[in-house]
Amino acid sequence: MVLKTVxxxxxxxxxxxxxxxRELAERQSRELEKxxxxxxxxxxxxxxxxxxxxxxxxxxxLSDQLTGLKNRHFLYxxxxxxxxxxxxxxxxxxxxxxxxxxxxxxxxYIIDLxxxxxxxxxxxxxxxxxxxxxxxxALEGCCRTSDIIVRWGGEExxxxxxxxxxxxxxxxxxxxxxxxxxxxxxxNNGKIxxxxxxxxxxxxxxxxxxxxxxxxxxxxxxxxHCLYIVKASGRNGWxxxxxxxxxxxxxxxxxxxxxxxxxxxxxxxxxxxxx
Numbered sequence: 001m002v003l004k005t006v007x008x009x010x011x012x013x014x015x016x017x018x019x020x021x022r023e024l025a026e027r028q029s030r031e032l033e034k035x036x037x038x039x040x041x042x043x044x045x046x047x048x049x050x051x052x053x054x055x056x057x058x059x060x061x062l063s064d065q066l067t068g069l070k071n072r073h074f075l076y077x078x079x080x081x082x083x084x085x086x087x088x089x090x091x092x093x094x095x096x097x098x099x100x101x102x103x104x105x106x107x108x109y110i111i112d113l114x115x116x117x118x119x120x121x122x123x124x125x126x127x128x129x130x131x132x133x134x135x136x137x138a139l140e141g142c143c144r145t146s147d148i149i150v151r152w153g154g155e156e157x158x159x160x161x162x163x164x165x166x167x168x169x170x171x172x173x174x175x176x177x178x179x180x181x182x183x184x185x186x187x188n189n190g191k192i193x194x195x196x197x198x199x200x201x202x203x204x205x206x207x208x209x210x211x212x213x214x215x216x217x218x219x220x221x222x223x224x225h226c227l228y229i230v231k232a233s234g235r236n237g238w239x240x241x242x243x244x245x246x247x248x249x250x251x252x253x254x255x256x257x258x259x260x261x262x263x264x265x266x267x268x269x270x271x272x273x274x275x
Contacts, residue, residue, distance in 0.1 A: 064151035066129055067136035075150050075158070082106055082162060083216055086204055090211040106204040107161040107169045107242070108216075110223045111139070111176060114196045114235040116155035127187045131195060134185045142179035166203040166242040170270050173199050173238035177272070181236065200227025201240035210246065218251055225258050229271070237272035244268070 062074035089104035202222040205211035244267035
């Protein structure tokens with residue numbers, strides 16, 4: 001009888017010991033799961049913070065810090081898709097003798113503020129910054145939401161007008177010119193000034209029959225030469241070449257001999273002085 005009792009006590013103790021171990025293991029498991037959940041939540045929050053910080057840094061790297069406009073980095077990151085789409089549009093076969101619609105055009109406008117150095121010299125660079133920011137707002141006000149407005153560098157801006165008929169490019173150039181010229185700019189000393197701009201523009205594809213023969217850089221070269229023409233003609237105006245037949249003209253010849261090709265009327269130059 002005593003032996004049975006002792007055996008029962010031993011078994012009970014062993015069972016209780018196993019129960020305690022299970023309870024301890026389960027408690028430790030619950031605590032571990034809780035810690036893992038808390039750590040996972042913390043990591044999730046940290047990851048969201050890192051993603052937000054990365055997005056903010058990326059946006060900052062794609063924007064001009066002074067004006068808030070997009071910068072060159074943004075343009076070169078995003079424009080390849082636009083260029084490919086425009087070129088692909090004009091590469092499609094012509095059906096029933098009808099030329100494809102010109103709505104796939106990209107118009108590049110280079111805008112340069114006239115006599116900006118004089119503003120910096122007379123009123124100081126801080127007021128020069130005021131002028132740049134105010135002009136940036138004026139450009140945003142006269143452009144469509146689909147247009148890309150870029151601080152190109154110094155006192156130069158670049159506007160890429162997407163899905164715009166090249167035949168209307170001069171009208172947009174005049175709107176831009178007027179928007180800048182009619183902007184009243186309050187300087188830090190309270191003085192109100194106005195400034196003008198010169199604009200050169202060209203279109204991509206330049207030759208719709210050879211949509212990939214010229215790159216964006218070569219299109220910008222044409223627009224930049226048109227800008228030079230405006231500068232040499234008194235400023236506060238625009239000039240552009242939006243298309244041309246470059247059959248038998250290599251890109252290198254176009255880059256090196258553009259003024260001669262214009263004189264030979266291989267391309268049609270349109271200017272604000274012709275209005």
